[in-house]
Amino acid sequence: MTLIDLANPTRFLSLTARLLPWLAAATAVLLAIGLYQSAMAPDDYQQGATVKIMFIHVPNAWLSMFVWGVMSLASLGTLVWRHPLADVAAKAAAPLGASFTFLALVTGSLWGRPMWGTYWEWDARLTSVLILFLMYLGLIALWRAVEDPSRAARAAAVLTLVGAINLPIIKFSVDWWNTLHQPASVLRMGGPSLDRAFLIPLLVMAVAFSLLFVTLHLAAMRNEILRRRVRSLQMMQAGRRSA
Amino acid sequence: MSLGPYAPFIVASYGLATAVVAILIGWIAIDYRRQKQRLRELDAAGLVRRSGRSAVDFK
Numbered sequence: 001m002t003l004i005d006l007a008n009p010t011r012f013l014s015l016t017a018r019l020l021p022w023l024a025a026a027t028a029v030l031l032a033i034g035l036y037q038s039a040m041a042p043d044d045y046q047q048g049a050t051v052k053i054m055f056i057h058v059p060n061a062w063l064s065m066f067v068w069g070v071m072s073l074a075s076l077g078t079l080v081w082r083h084p085l086a087d088v089a090a091k092a093a094a095p096l097g098a099s100f101t102f103l104a105l106v107t108g109s110l111w112g113r114p115m116w117g118t119y120w121e122w123d124a125r126l127t128s129v130l131i132l133f134l135m136y137l138g139l140i141a142l143w144r145a146v147e148d149p150s151r152a153a154r155a156a157a158v159l160t161l162v163g164a165i166n167l168p169i170i171k172f173s174v175d176w177w178n179t180l181h182q183p184a185s186v187l188r189m190g191g192p193s194l195d196r197a198f199l200i201p202l203l204v205m206a207v208a209f210s211l212l213f214v215t216l217h218l219a220a221m222r223n224e225i226l227r228r229r230v231r232s233l234q235m236m237q238a239g240r241r242s243a
Numbered sequence: 244m245s246l247g248p249y250a251p252f253i254v255a256s257y258g259l260a261t262a263v264v265a266i267l268i269g270w271i272a273i274d275y276r277r278q279k280q281r282l283r284e285l286d287a288a289g290l291v292r293r294s295g296r297s298a299v300d301f302k
Contacts, residue, residue, distance in 0.1 A: 010294075049246045053256045060260070095270075099263050107256040114249040212264065219271045226278035233285045233298055 007084050009225045016222045023215040030208035037201035044198070053111040055201055058186070059209035061104040064132060065167050067097030067213065071139075072164040075157035085221070087153030088228075090160060091143050092220035096213060098136035105129060116180055124173035125181035128166060135163045149228060 034055070044051035071093050077086030108126070109119045120126065139156055146152035174183045186192045192199055246253050279299075286298040 010296075010300075043247070048249065049253060050249045052246075052253050056256050056260045096267065099267055103260055103263055106259055110252045110256045110259075114252055216267055216271060219275065223271060223274045223278055226275070226282065229292065229298070230278055230281045230285065233282070233290045233292070237285065237288065237290055 009085065009088075012085060013222055013225060016218050020215065020218060020222075023211060023218065027208060027211040027215050030204060030211060034201060034205035034208045037204055041201050042197055047115060050111060050114050051198065053107055054198070055205045057104060057107040057111055058202055059206040060100045060107065061129070062206060063209055063213055064097060064101035064104045064129065065170060066210070067093050067100060068132065068136075068160070068164065068167060070217075071097065071160045075160040078153050078157040079161075085225075087149065087157065088221050088224045089217070090153070090156060091149075092224050093217055094136055094139045094143065096216055096220065098133065098140065100209075100213070101129065101133040101136055105133060112180075121180045123179040123181060124177040125170065125179050128170045128173050132163075132166055132170060135159075135166065139163075149231075 038052055038055040041052065041055070043049050071090045074086045074090035074093070077083040078090065105126075108129075112121070113119050139159060142156050142159065143152050146155060171184075173179060174181050185194050186199070186202070194202065282298045290298055292298060292300075
Protein backbone atom coordinates (compact mmCIF):
# COMPACT_ATOMS: atom_id res chain seq x y z
CA MET A 1 0.00 0.00 0.00
CA THR A 2 1.43 3.38 -1.03
CA LEU A 3 0.85 6.93 0.23
CA ILE A 4 -1.41 7.50 -2.78
CA ASP A 5 -3.61 4.57 -1.72
CA LEU A 6 -3.95 6.15 1.73
CA ALA A 7 -5.29 9.31 0.09
CA ASN A 8 -8.60 7.46 0.01
CA PRO A 9 -10.19 8.01 3.47
CA THR A 10 -12.15 4.76 3.25
CA ARG A 11 -8.95 2.77 2.67
CA PHE A 12 -7.31 4.70 5.49
CA LEU A 13 -10.18 3.79 7.85
CA SER A 14 -9.89 0.15 6.87
CA LEU A 15 -6.13 0.13 7.52
CA THR A 16 -6.59 1.96 10.83
CA ALA A 17 -9.18 -0.57 12.02
CA ARG A 18 -6.66 -3.38 11.43
CA LEU A 19 -3.65 -1.56 12.91
CA LEU A 20 -5.08 0.08 16.04
CA PRO A 21 -5.49 -3.04 18.25
CA TRP A 22 -1.89 -4.11 17.54
CA LEU A 23 -0.50 -0.62 18.12
CA ALA A 24 -2.46 -0.23 21.36
CA ALA A 25 -1.20 -3.59 22.63
CA ALA A 26 2.43 -2.80 21.70
CA THR A 27 2.13 0.61 23.42
CA ALA A 28 0.74 -0.93 26.61
CA VAL A 29 3.50 -3.60 26.75
CA LEU A 30 6.31 -1.10 26.10
CA LEU A 31 4.89 1.39 28.64
CA ALA A 32 4.70 -1.38 31.25
CA ILE A 33 8.35 -2.38 30.56
CA GLY A 34 9.47 1.25 30.57
CA LEU A 35 7.68 2.05 33.84
CA TYR A 36 9.15 -1.07 35.49
CA GLN A 37 12.66 -0.14 34.32
CA SER A 38 12.14 3.46 35.48
CA ALA A 39 11.06 2.28 38.92
CA MET A 40 14.07 -0.04 39.17
CA ALA A 41 16.63 2.51 37.89
CA PRO A 42 19.20 3.52 40.54
CA ASP A 43 19.26 6.96 42.15
CA ASP A 44 21.56 9.52 40.56
CA TYR A 45 24.57 10.41 42.71
CA GLN A 46 23.65 14.11 42.55
CA GLN A 47 19.90 14.20 41.90
CA GLY A 48 18.85 11.20 43.98
CA ALA A 49 15.47 9.70 43.08
CA THR A 50 14.30 12.84 41.23
CA VAL A 51 16.14 11.45 38.19
CA LYS A 52 13.02 9.26 37.73
CA ILE A 53 11.14 12.38 36.54
CA MET A 54 13.49 12.36 33.52
CA PHE A 55 11.82 9.16 32.20
CA ILE A 56 8.53 11.06 31.87
CA HIS A 57 9.84 14.56 31.14
CA VAL A 58 12.28 13.83 28.30
CA PRO A 59 9.95 11.65 26.11
CA ASN A 60 7.25 14.32 26.40
CA ALA A 61 9.73 17.07 25.56
CA TRP A 62 10.92 15.14 22.49
CA LEU A 63 7.34 14.49 21.40
CA SER A 64 6.37 18.14 21.85
CA MET A 65 8.79 18.99 19.03
CA PHE A 66 8.29 15.79 17.01
CA VAL A 67 4.51 16.33 16.79
CA TRP A 68 5.03 19.88 15.48
CA GLY A 69 7.43 18.37 12.93
CA VAL A 70 4.73 15.89 11.86
CA MET A 71 2.25 18.76 11.59
CA SER A 72 4.73 20.74 9.49
CA LEU A 73 5.09 17.82 7.05
CA ALA A 74 1.32 17.48 6.94
CA SER A 75 1.05 21.22 6.28
CA LEU A 76 3.35 20.81 3.27
CA GLY A 77 1.01 18.01 2.18
CA THR A 78 -1.93 20.41 2.44
CA LEU A 79 -0.31 23.38 0.67
CA VAL A 80 1.90 21.66 -1.91
CA TRP A 81 0.46 18.22 -2.69
CA ARG A 82 -3.13 18.85 -1.55
CA HIS A 83 -3.23 15.39 -0.01
CA PRO A 84 -6.80 14.81 1.26
CA LEU A 85 -5.63 13.40 4.58
CA ALA A 86 -2.87 15.94 5.25
CA ASP A 87 -5.01 18.50 7.06
CA VAL A 88 -6.84 15.68 8.86
CA ALA A 89 -3.43 14.53 10.16
CA ALA A 90 -2.42 18.06 11.20
CA LYS A 91 -5.71 18.82 12.96
CA ALA A 92 -5.74 15.47 14.80
CA ALA A 93 -2.13 15.91 15.98
CA ALA A 94 -2.51 19.40 17.52
CA PRO A 95 -4.31 18.44 20.78
CA LEU A 96 -1.88 15.54 21.25
CA GLY A 97 1.13 17.83 20.74
CA ALA A 98 -0.36 20.37 23.16
CA SER A 99 -0.81 17.63 25.79
CA PHE A 100 2.78 16.37 25.43
CA THR A 101 4.10 19.94 25.63
CA PHE A 102 1.99 20.62 28.73
CA LEU A 103 3.40 17.47 30.36
CA ALA A 104 6.97 18.45 29.39
CA LEU A 105 6.49 21.90 30.96
CA VAL A 106 4.85 20.72 34.18
CA THR A 107 7.11 17.70 34.80
CA GLY A 108 10.11 19.92 34.03
CA SER A 109 8.83 22.40 36.58
CA LEU A 110 8.34 19.63 39.16
CA TRP A 111 11.89 18.43 38.46
CA GLY A 112 13.27 21.97 38.56
CA ARG A 113 11.94 22.85 42.02
CA PRO A 114 14.08 20.32 43.96
CA MET A 115 17.10 20.59 41.59
CA TRP A 116 17.24 24.29 40.72
CA GLY A 117 15.29 25.66 43.68
CA THR A 118 12.61 27.15 41.43
CA TYR A 119 9.56 25.94 39.48
CA TRP A 120 10.13 28.39 36.65
CA GLU A 121 12.82 30.56 35.13
CA TRP A 122 12.39 32.75 32.06
CA ASP A 123 15.39 31.22 30.32
CA ALA A 124 15.66 30.40 26.61
CA ARG A 125 14.70 26.69 26.75
CA LEU A 126 11.73 27.04 29.09
CA THR A 127 10.41 30.16 27.36
CA SER A 128 10.71 28.71 23.83
CA VAL A 129 8.82 25.56 24.93
CA LEU A 130 6.12 27.73 26.54
CA ILE A 131 5.82 29.57 23.20
CA LEU A 132 5.45 26.17 21.47
CA PHE A 133 2.60 25.31 23.88
CA LEU A 134 0.87 28.64 23.16
CA MET A 135 1.26 28.03 19.40
CA TYR A 136 -0.46 24.64 19.79
CA LEU A 137 -3.35 26.34 21.61
CA GLY A 138 -3.50 29.01 18.89
CA LEU A 139 -3.75 26.36 16.17
CA ILE A 140 -6.50 24.49 18.02
CA ALA A 141 -8.39 27.79 18.40
CA LEU A 142 -7.95 28.52 14.68
CA TRP A 143 -9.35 25.12 13.70
CA ARG A 144 -12.36 25.75 15.94
CA ALA A 145 -12.90 29.34 14.78
CA VAL A 146 -13.11 28.64 11.02
CA GLU A 147 -16.14 26.52 10.12
CA ASP A 148 -15.06 25.43 6.62
CA PRO A 149 -12.38 22.70 7.13
CA SER A 150 -10.56 23.42 3.84
CA ARG A 151 -10.21 27.16 4.63
CA ALA A 152 -9.11 26.40 8.17
CA ALA A 153 -6.62 23.86 6.81
CA ARG A 154 -4.79 26.38 4.61
CA ALA A 155 -4.58 29.03 7.35
CA ALA A 156 -3.44 26.43 9.91
CA ALA A 157 -0.85 25.04 7.47
CA VAL A 158 0.75 28.47 6.98
CA LEU A 159 0.77 29.10 10.73
CA THR A 160 2.29 25.66 11.39
CA LEU A 161 5.11 26.18 8.88
CA VAL A 162 5.90 29.62 10.31
CA GLY A 163 5.87 28.13 13.82
CA ALA A 164 8.36 25.43 12.75
CA ILE A 165 11.05 28.14 13.07
CA ASN A 166 10.70 27.64 16.83
CA LEU A 167 11.89 23.99 16.65
CA PRO A 168 15.63 24.66 16.05
CA ILE A 169 15.41 27.52 18.56
CA ILE A 170 14.16 25.07 21.22
CA LYS A 171 16.74 22.42 20.28
CA PHE A 172 19.77 24.73 20.27
CA SER A 173 18.62 27.22 22.93
CA VAL A 174 20.80 25.47 25.51
CA ASP A 175 23.87 25.95 23.26
CA TRP A 176 23.15 29.46 21.97
CA TRP A 177 22.27 31.05 25.31
CA ASN A 178 23.36 30.68 28.90
CA THR A 179 20.39 28.81 30.40
CA LEU A 180 19.49 27.08 33.63
CA HIS A 181 18.44 24.01 31.62
CA GLN A 182 21.12 21.37 31.15
CA PRO A 183 22.56 20.83 27.63
CA ALA A 184 21.55 17.83 25.47
CA SER A 185 22.71 14.53 26.99
CA VAL A 186 21.28 11.98 24.51
CA LEU A 187 20.98 13.52 21.02
CA ARG A 188 24.43 15.14 20.92
CA MET A 189 27.69 14.97 19.01
CA GLY A 190 29.88 12.25 20.48
CA GLY A 191 26.93 10.10 21.62
CA PRO A 192 24.86 10.02 24.79
CA SER A 193 26.54 11.10 28.01
CA LEU A 194 24.02 9.20 30.16
CA ASP A 195 24.94 5.98 31.94
CA ARG A 196 23.27 2.85 30.50
CA ALA A 197 21.32 2.41 33.75
CA PHE A 198 19.41 5.61 32.86
CA LEU A 199 19.74 5.57 29.07
CA ILE A 200 17.97 2.23 28.48
CA PRO A 201 14.80 3.01 30.49
CA LEU A 202 14.75 6.47 28.91
CA LEU A 203 14.90 5.06 25.37
CA VAL A 204 12.23 2.43 26.16
CA MET A 205 9.95 5.16 27.54
CA ALA A 206 10.67 7.36 24.50
CA VAL A 207 9.68 4.54 22.10
CA ALA A 208 6.60 3.76 24.25
CA PHE A 209 5.44 7.39 24.21
CA SER A 210 6.12 7.62 20.46
CA LEU A 211 3.97 4.52 19.90
CA LEU A 212 1.32 6.08 22.15
CA PHE A 213 1.35 9.14 19.91
CA VAL A 214 1.05 7.04 16.70
CA THR A 215 -1.86 5.06 18.20
CA LEU A 216 -3.74 8.12 19.45
CA HIS A 217 -3.02 10.04 16.26
CA LEU A 218 -4.45 7.32 14.01
CA ALA A 219 -7.53 7.06 16.27
CA ALA A 220 -7.99 10.85 16.26
CA MET A 221 -7.58 10.94 12.45
CA ARG A 222 -10.27 8.25 12.14
CA ASN A 223 -12.58 10.40 14.29
CA GLU A 224 -11.87 13.49 12.18
CA ILE A 225 -12.71 11.61 8.95
CA LEU A 226 -16.00 10.45 10.48
CA ARG A 227 -16.70 14.03 11.70
CA ARG A 228 -16.26 15.33 8.14
CA ARG A 229 -18.51 12.55 6.85
CA VAL A 230 -21.17 13.66 9.36
CA ARG A 231 -20.74 17.28 8.26
CA SER A 232 -21.16 16.52 4.55
CA LEU A 233 -24.24 14.33 5.23
CA GLN A 234 -25.75 17.07 7.43
CA MET A 235 -25.19 19.59 4.61
CA MET A 236 -26.85 17.16 2.21
CA GLN A 237 -29.76 16.85 4.63
CA ALA A 238 -30.05 20.65 4.95
CA GLY A 239 -29.97 20.95 1.13
CA ARG A 240 -32.85 18.46 0.83
CA ARG A 241 -34.92 20.34 3.39
CA SER A 242 -34.44 23.70 1.66
CA ALA A 243 -35.19 22.21 -1.82
CA MET B 244 11.91 1.45 46.23
CA SER B 245 12.47 4.59 48.29
CA LEU B 246 11.81 7.95 46.63
CA GLY B 247 13.50 9.99 49.34
CA PRO B 248 12.58 13.53 50.40
CA TYR B 249 11.39 14.56 46.93
CA ALA B 250 8.75 11.81 46.61
CA PRO B 251 5.85 14.31 46.20
CA PHE B 252 7.51 15.79 43.06
CA ILE B 253 8.10 12.34 41.54
CA VAL B 254 4.63 11.02 42.37
CA ALA B 255 3.02 14.23 41.06
CA SER B 256 4.92 13.92 37.75
CA TYR B 257 3.88 10.30 37.14
CA GLY B 258 0.34 10.94 38.41
CA LEU B 259 -0.14 13.93 36.12
CA ALA B 260 1.23 12.06 33.09
CA THR B 261 -1.13 9.14 33.82
CA ALA B 262 -4.09 11.52 34.17
CA VAL B 263 -3.34 13.39 30.92
CA VAL B 264 -2.88 10.15 28.93
CA ALA B 265 -6.12 8.75 30.43
CA ILE B 266 -7.99 11.95 29.48
CA LEU B 267 -6.65 11.75 25.90
CA ILE B 268 -7.68 8.10 25.54
CA GLY B 269 -11.12 8.80 27.05
CA TRP B 270 -11.68 11.89 24.90
CA ILE B 271 -10.79 10.03 21.68
CA ALA B 272 -12.97 7.01 22.61
CA ILE B 273 -15.97 9.24 23.47
CA ASP B 274 -15.51 11.27 20.27
CA TYR B 275 -15.48 8.02 18.21
CA ARG B 276 -18.75 6.88 19.81
CA ARG B 277 -20.32 10.29 19.24
CA GLN B 278 -19.42 10.37 15.52
CA LYS B 279 -20.68 6.80 15.01
CA GLN B 280 -23.95 7.71 16.76
CA ARG B 281 -24.42 10.77 14.52
CA LEU B 282 -23.77 8.66 11.43
CA ARG B 283 -26.34 6.08 12.61
CA GLU B 284 -28.90 8.86 13.05
CA LEU B 285 -28.19 10.21 9.55
CA ASP B 286 -28.43 6.69 8.13
CA ALA B 287 -31.78 6.22 9.89
CA ALA B 288 -32.93 9.49 8.26
CA GLY B 289 -32.28 7.86 4.86
CA LEU B 290 -29.09 9.73 3.94
CA VAL B 291 -26.52 7.95 1.79
CA ARG B 292 -22.93 9.04 1.03
CA ARG B 293 -22.09 10.44 -2.41
CA SER B 294 -20.28 7.17 -3.17
CA GLY B 295 -23.59 5.38 -2.64
CA ARG B 296 -22.31 3.67 0.50
CA SER B 297 -24.22 3.58 3.74
CA ALA B 298 -23.42 6.31 6.31
CA VAL B 299 -22.73 3.59 8.89
CA ASP B 300 -20.09 1.87 6.75
CA PHE B 301 -17.28 2.84 9.16
CA LYS B 302 -14.51 0.86 7.46
